[in-house]
Amino acid sequence: MFLFLIFLSFFTVNVNNTPTNNAEKNFYFTEKVYKDVDFQDVNKLNLDIRNFSAESILIKEIGGQTLLSKNSLAKKDIASITKLLSVYIGYLVFKENKDFSFDKESLSKEGIVGYFKEGERISRDDIFKAALIASSNDSIYLLAKNYNVKDFVSLMNLKAKEFGMLDSKFVDPSGLEQNLSTAKDLFILLVNLYSRIPEILRITTLEKVVINNKTLWTTNLILPKYKNFIVASKTGYKDEVGENLVMILKFDKSPFLVFILLGSKNRWQETEMLISSLIKYYGQ
Numbered sequence: 001m002f003l004f005l006i007f008l009s010f011f012t013v014n015v016n017n018t019p020t021n022n023a024e025k026n027f028y029f030t031e032k033v034y035k036d037v038d039f040q041d042v043n044k045l046n047l048d049i050r051n052f053s054a055e056s057i058l059i060k061e062i063g064g065q066t067l068l069s070k071n072s073l074a075k076k077d078i079a080s081i082t083k084l085l086s087v088y089i090g091y092l093v094f095k096e097n098k099d100f101s102f103d104k105e106s107l108s109k110e111g112i113v114g115y116f117k118e119g120e121r122i123s124r125d126d127i128f129k130a131a132l133i134a135s136s137n138d139s140i141y142l143l144a145k146n147y148n149v150k151d152f153v154s155l156m157n158l159k160a161k162e163f164g165m166l167d168s169k170f171v172d173p174s175g176l177e178q179n180l181s182t183a184k185d186l187f188i189l190l191v192n193l194y195s196r197i198p199e200i201l202r203i204t205t206l207e208k209v210v211i212n213n214k215t216l217w218t219t220n221l222i223l224p225k226y227k228n229f230i231v232a233s234k235t236g237y238k239d240e241v242g243e244n245l246v247m248i249l250k251f252d253k254s255p256f257l258v259f260i261l262l263g264s265k266n267r268w269q270e271t272e273m274l275i276s277s278l279i280k281y282y283g284q
Contacts, residue, residue, distance in 0.1 A: 006274070011144075013237060020280045026044050026093055029259050030244065034184065034187070034188060036184075038060075038066060038072055039060075039066065039069055039072040039184045039187075040069065040181070041057070041070055041071070041072075042067070043069075044065070044067045044273075044281075045059070045278070045281060047068065047273070047274075048103060048176060049068075051069055051241075051262070051273070052055050052070070052273075053263075053265035053270065053271050054063055054070070054242075054261040054262060054263055054264035054265075055071060055074065055076060055242070055262055055263030055264075056071040056072055056182070056183045056260065056261070056268055057069065057070040057071070057072070057262075058070075058072040058074055058183035058184070058258065058259075059234075059258070059259050059277060059278070060187055060188075060257065060258050061255045061256070061257055061258075062191055062248075062255060062256040062257065064255050067278075068274070071183070071185075072182060072183035072184050072187075072223075073167070073182050073183075073184055074182060075167055075181065075182055076181065076182065076183075076241070076262045076263055077179065077180060077238065077241045078175065078186065078236055078262065079177055079179075079185065079236030079237055079238045079241050079244055080135045080137075080172060080174065080175040080219075080236035080244075081234050081236040081244055081246055082173065082175035082179045082233070082236070083131045083135065083173075083174065083234065084132070084189060084190070084193060084201075084215050084246075085156050085189060085193075086131065086140050086144065086152075086160070086173040087132060087140070087162065087172070087200060088193055088196070088197060088200075089152060089155050089156055089159065089173075090124065090128065090140075090143045090147075091128070091129065091197055092155075093152075093155070094124050094143070094146070094147070095124070096124060096125065097123075097124075098123070098124045099121050099122060099123045099124065100121065100123075100124070100127065100142050100143065101119055101120070102116045102119065102120045102121075102122065102142060103116065103118060103124075103142070103145075104118055104138075104140045105145065106141045106142040106145060108138075108150050109138045109141050109174065110137060110176055111135075111136070111139040113130065113134045113135065113137070113138070113139075113216060114130055114136055114138075114211060114212075114216050115136065115141070115214060116138060116212075116214075120212060120214075122139060122142070122211065122212065123184065125151065126209075126212075126255065127137075127140065127142065127143050127210045129206075129209045129216070129248065130209070130211060132200075132201075132204050132209045133204065133206055133208070133209050133216060133217075133218050133219075134209070134217060134218065135219050135235060135236075136216070137174040137175075140173050141173060141174055142176050143173070144173040146193060149173065152173055153171060153172060153173060155170065156170045156173065160185070160189070163188050164185075164188050165181065165183050165185035165188050165189060166185070167180075167181065167182045167184070168180060168182070168185045169181075170182040175236060183262060185261065185262045186246055186258075186260050186262075187258045187275065188245075190232070190246060190248055190257065190258050194231070194232060195225070195249060201231070201248070202231075202232065204218075204230075204232050204233045204234060205223070205227065205230055205231070205232065207224060208226075219235040220233045220234075220235055220245070221268055222271055222275075225256070229249050229250060229275070230247055230248075230249060231247075231248040231249060231250050231256065233245070233246065233247040233248075235267075241262045241263060242262075242264055242265060243261070243263075243266070243267040243270060244261065244262050244263070244264070244267070245259075245260070245261045245264070245267045246258070246259065246260045246261075247259040248258075249275075249278070251278065252282075253282045253283055254278070254282040255280070259274070261269075274284060
């Protein structure tokens with residue numbers, strides 16, 4: 001236990017180093033306090049919010065104004081959006097050249113993505129790609145299991161609190177169970193992750209990836225149409241939760257934006273409507 005606490009202390013200090021890359025510095029907002037007033041309901045896009053089924057909506061400039069907010073402080077099951085934080089923890093605790101072997105327990109997780117087989121090897125970075133592009137549950141569980149799932153989830157909660165995600169609670173690494181967060185907290189998560197691992201989040205702009213001769217396709221169906229605007233994205237879905245989508249967007253004449261829909265009944269249609277409004281708003 002004593003050694004584990006020493007490791008946690010090192011872990012906390014080590015991951016808070018300020019990025020040296022100039023592009024990353026533009027996103028480094030860890031010390032900024034996001035007050036609840038910044039996330040109250042607003043509608044600067046002049047949209048009829050009644051046309052949107054999403055239970056929570058947030059469109060906010062990074063370091064700037066909130067353009068649209070609906071129930072951004074409400075706790076929601078975020079489903080596979082969870083994998084963003086899981087990948088970050090995996091990035092911190094496993095070396096780049098680490099590889100893993102699929103086992104029965106990992107492969108038994110709900111969802112078949114990649115048709116991986118028992119004993120099949122996969123690298124850390126390919127797990128990141130499978131999880132972020134195709135939302136593979138078995139691969140992200142394999143990652144967590146090789147650390148110890150309970151301890152891995154503890155690190156997820158520790159890091160969430162460090163980021164300031166005070167209304168979030170994680171109980172598993174994939175999102176199959178009920179991981180709760182808010183649009184506000186997910187805004188904080190996206191800003192923090194992009195400040196630290198932009199090269200990892202850029203994976204999410206790929207339409208497909210080939211792993212062990214298997215092609216895995218993106219779960220973001222609007223990515224091909226809006227690829228020039230999407231800096232990062234992740235989907236999440238459960239029958240009982242609805243459709244989730246988070247993105248970082250950048251238009252020619254806009255700052256970087258965080259875009260969040262939670263609990264939608266038609267995320268693609270609603271996202272198209274919102275992106276169209278954003279294009280008009282920024283005079284593209």
